[in-house]
Amino acid sequence: MTEIRFSGYGGQGIIRCALIGGKALSIYGGKFSTMNQSFGPEARGGACSSQLIVSDERVLYPYITRPDILVSMSQEAYEKYQNELKDNGLLITDTDLVKPKTERKNITHYSVPATRFAEELGNRIIANLVMMGFFTAVTKITTPDVMKKALPGLVPDRFLDLNKKAFDKGYEYGLEVLKEKTQ
């Protein structure tokens, strides 16, 4: 079982990340997944998060307890959630938006300039898709094709290609980062 928290600020598409991941894995990836999001005033403007549990068996307990993977796309969200990341867990951040203060020794940290890449592709609104591509590459949680299959219906039709492009950009960057790491 893998517990994942996506975090950032409201408007970045943080909820959408977990919806894409959950839909992809449960419908096309042969896994069970349960997705939850934070409701309430804290979701507006400030730190925002969504939770995804992925398992080979049916997920029973509906919430994450200590995430194996933390994705942070804002400093505030990173600071709010970084302590709960499991030992030997995986931290994924937006390079330009999150500056880890004191790096935890017992975790793996990868970062991607998701928002910068998205801006280069023409719209920062697709930063979450760059992040999902990168996330897919470094976690190897499923194939990029499975992830992209989930996009229709979750992103506006007229932006589907752009979203896929953003995903691919993040995915390729993720593969490069992994390659550098092993060299």
Place this chain on the structure above:
Amino acid sequence: MKKSKADPKGVLTGSHFMDGDYALAEGALAAGCRFFGGYPITPSTETAERFSERIPVVGGVFIQMEDELGSIASLIGAAWGGLKAMTVTSGPGFSLMQENIGLACMLETPLVIANVQRGGPSTGLPTLTSQQDMMQARWGSHGDYEIIALSPDSPQECFDMTIKAFNLSELFRVPVFVMTDECVGHMHEKVVIPPAEEIEIVERKWYKGPKDKYLPYKCDSDGIPFMVKTGQGYRFHITGLTHDERGYPLLNAECQKINVQHLIDKIKNNADKIIEMEEEQIDGAEVIVLSYGITSRVAFRAVQQARKEGIKTGTIRLITVWPFPEKKIEELAKKVKAIVVPEINAGQVFLEVDRCSRNKCKVVSVPHLGGWVHNPDDIFKAIKEAVK
């Protein structure tokens, strides 16, 4: 009972990643619901939103009513107009609905009410979960009556059980409650919607006799009276007052006994047919964990831990909470040391388990006052303590 296949128009066949709230609406549409009257309230608003988008597309009606009293009134009207009708709400709205829920029971009107429970009393916790309305579903309106309440534990079951709720409501001409909660309502999981021809629908029992001979409360051989659609030439009268077969008031103890006893008996005498539950490792168990809805998923972690420690632990998951499986609990209580009842309230269904166990075993309440689900450790500790 006349059964048919679902109308494909309302059935969104396929695999979806959907939350429980949406799944309630999809279940209703698949069951043939073509009228929604409601007043949006967190955490059930998404169901109303889904209905507002989808029901006009399948030829149905969506009305946002002025309040929850009006919501149930509109459902009663729609049902007597010939449609299958549903509303959705949460605690505060459920309280306001109670008066007309009593009317629906008295008029023997089939309708479905989903309650996506949140923490109470009063406005309580709008965005956070509870199972605190279970007794209200049973006893919320005044007078004696029986209803049916189901408790789904996942978005998939929100879909499945809403169909079941409609079928039961048509079968017994009674309001049926789908008692879910914020956690399940807002949780996204895979929901598989089968092809329409695989969905079995119970048809309303329409009266076909001469127009001037229709009696709205004359029971058929199965104990359930026929219905007609208003506006088709039948002249009939229905009232919340104690009434005879013709639907006219007859205000005396004799008629009250027949009328109200019928409301009770049509559910009680069919309890065995209505009640559904899931049992696991009951034979030889020292302790049973009895739960329903989201709590059954949370409790299972504790059950696994208890089994690991060698405690013979069985589970019962109530799918139907009302009517309550009285006989089943009475039998079980003779065979086990204890029944542990975790639920997200101060101990509501616990009271029923305690009553039905007739002091033959220990019954332990594991309350949680809402806002979150149980910590499985608390349930595990209760299991351990119970078998000591």
